[in-house]
Amino acid sequence: MDRKKIKEWSMRRRVLTIIACLFVLVYIGIVLYHTYKPLPEGISHDGTLYRTDNVEMLTDLTFSQDRSKDGMQHELQIFDEVFSMIDRAEEFVVADFFLYNGFYDEKEDFPELARTLTDRLAEKKEENPDMPVILITDPVNNGYGSYKSEEIRRLEEAGVEVVVTALDPLRDSTPVYSGIYRILFQWWGEEGKGWLPNPMAEDAPEMTVRSYLKLLNVKANHRKVVATEEGVLVNSGNPHDASGWHGNVAFKADGPVINDVLKAEEAVSRYSGGPEEFPRTEGEENPDGQYGVQYLTERPILDHLLEDIGKAGEGDEVWLGMFYLAKRDVLSALVEAAERGARVRIILDPNENAFGNKKTGLPNMPVAEELIEDSEGRIEIRFYNAVIGQYHTKLVYVKDGGETYISSGAANMTERALDDYNLESNLRIEAPADSPLAKKLDAYFKRLWDNEDALYTLEAEEKLDGFSQAQRVVYGLQKLLKLTTY
Structure with missing residues (x-):
């Protein structure tokens, strides 16, 4: 190959390298900006109690x-x-x-x-x-x-x-x-x-x-x-x-x-281009009401949840009924509550069915294993007996002495739900432990946990025994690359 052709090839390769580098830089810049960019005004709402x-x-x-x-x-x-x-x-x-x-x-x-x-x-x-x-x-x-x-x-x-x-x-x-x-x-x-x-x-x-x-x-x-x-x-x-x-x-x-x-x-x-002004109501607060209620969306759901779970210690209780549980901050908070002496009990969907299609058990199967292992068996887990459909509940219930703290609504305990990605909606409630609402929550969880009148829940080991190492590897890759649907 003569010098002229070598020079032309070298020049083409240099141009292609520059283009590739520019593409990578633009790609990285776009990824970083759209991962951390400012949210639209009014999103991530932390409501008044x-x-x-x-x-x-x-x-x-x-x-x-x-x-x-x-x-x-x-x-x-x-x-x-x-x-x-x-x-x-x-x-x-x-x-x-x-x-x-x-x-x-x-x-x-x-x-x-x-x-x-x-x-x-x-x-x-x-x-x-x-x-x-x-x-x-x-x-x-x-x-x-x-x-x-x-x-x-x-x-x-x-x-x-x-x-x-x-x-x-x-x-x-x-x-x-x-x-x-x-x-x-x-x-x-x-x-x-x-x-x-x-x-x-x-x-x-x-x-x-x-x-x-x-x-x-x-x-x-x-x-x-x-x-x-x-x-x-x-x-x-x-x-x-x-x-x-x-x-x-x-x-x-x-x-x-x-x-x-x-x-x-x-x-x-x-x-989103819809009406810019919504109606309002003139409903007045009852300052002596026995319940505190607070509307939360996106990240504030997580912030209040971690604070409420953090109150649970010796002799207290933490209940979860959850469709997806994978957010690391929440998992750590649950383990720490168990280490402080709180009794932590979780009912999870097995993540095996989605509208008639078989699923792989992710993320709840490997997460359940992690929680049991990291808490040295202190955290108790059962899976819902989902004969059809899903246990689609998103409910956290913390009993701290004479007070209880409830968070429930649309938000799964995942990064997509709690880190300002999806739009989510939860109601946070503070209630006395002897209130009718707290008693109803106690009865709800007891009914499912103890299988009082039907086979609502199954021992965790029954589900986890069939969970494969390959599925654990997939879960690890999903966490690393953020390539999940949950």
């Missing part, structure tokens, strides 16, 4: 007397109350729900939650044209831009204000992928004629490649809350038909906390 005498716990449970579907029973309270709140509303309805559709493949007769919610909201607006009726939801329900769901279409026709949450302004929880997405793919948009199968169900509308590329960012408005002038209901359940038999918990409260919810939801609407 208000006093009230009116806090109600509602539960959904699906259970069997054995490990089969034979004789399966359902106790469903939550969405009956959601629908009743909408029916009784006279001034406004504001709702924010993550999964909101009727798509599923399973051959089960699930409750028609999506259709019923649509009926209630549409009828309320049609009967009261001047009343603000607002639904905020996640773009998963319109295939990330591939189509408009029948539920959303009908609500809009009825005059309901539907706000599909803008996810791009939120921080990136899967930075390894999202950096590539932002450089190469986000400019394409999502609309067009879909041809790829919808992961929600076979008969759901098909999706475009561009929508799939957006889906892989794994970002969400994961909130689940309803507010009217009567009160707020903060929930772990979705108005999604195939979620209708999940185990869930909700808490309902009244008073000024309603306005905190409206303020937090207004922030999502404003940055």
Whole structure:
């Protein structure tokens, strides 16, 4: 090869090296910025603690007397109350729900939650044209831009204000992928004629490649809350038909906390292009109320949770009922509480089923092993006997002497939920240990832990014996690379 060709090849290689280095620098810069960038105004809401005498716990449970579907029973309270709140509303309805559709493949007769919610909201607006009726939801329900769901279409026709949450302004929880997405793919948009199968169900509308590329960012408005002038209901359940038999918990409260919810939801609407001003209620605080209630979203959920678990010591109790448990700060706090002498008991979903599809047990299986080992057996764990559906509850209950601290709502104990990535919603409650609410929580956990009238929970060892080393390796890689769906 002559000198001229060598020089040309050297020059080309140098140019390619410079381009590659520039790409890497731009990629790293984008990853860092979108992982730590400022949040939209009003996100990560740390609400005021208000006093009230009116806090109600509602539960959904699906259970069997054995490990089969034979004789399966359902106790469903939550969405009956959601629908009743909408029916009784006279001034406004504001709702924010993550999964909101009727798509599923399973051959089960699930409750028609999506259709019923649509009926209630549409009828309320049609009967009261001047009343603000607002639904905020996640773009998963319109295939990330591939189509408009029948539920959303009908609500809009009825005059309901539907706000599909803008996810791009939120921080990136899967930075390894999202950096590539932002450089190469986000400019394409999502609309067009879909041809790829919808992961929600076979008969759901098909999706475009561009929508799939957006889906892989794994970002969400994961909130689940309803507010009217009567009160707020903060929930772990979705108005999604195939979620209708999940185990869930909700808490309902009244008073000024309603306005905190409206303020937090207004922030999502404003940055997503929806209404910029939400209604407010004139409900007054009862300063002598026996309960303290506080609306929290995103990171403040974790901050208060760690503080509350940190109060538990010798003779105290910590209960968790949880769908996903993986946040390292929470795991450490639980181990430390057990070391201080608190009795820590946890009921986990086995993470083996997602709408009829088999899952691998991540993250709860390896996390359960870690907690038992790190606490030297002090932490007690049982897995819910999920014969169908999931134990989808997100509930933490700390008993510290004569006081109790409760955190419940949409937030799983994971980085995506608690580190300002997803939009989340929890109600934090302070209650006397001898209050009706605390007694109801005691009865709820005792019923499940002791299998009082059905086979609700199973010994941890029964589930962990079948968990493979390969799955542990996958879990380790997921933690390292942040390539998870939880």
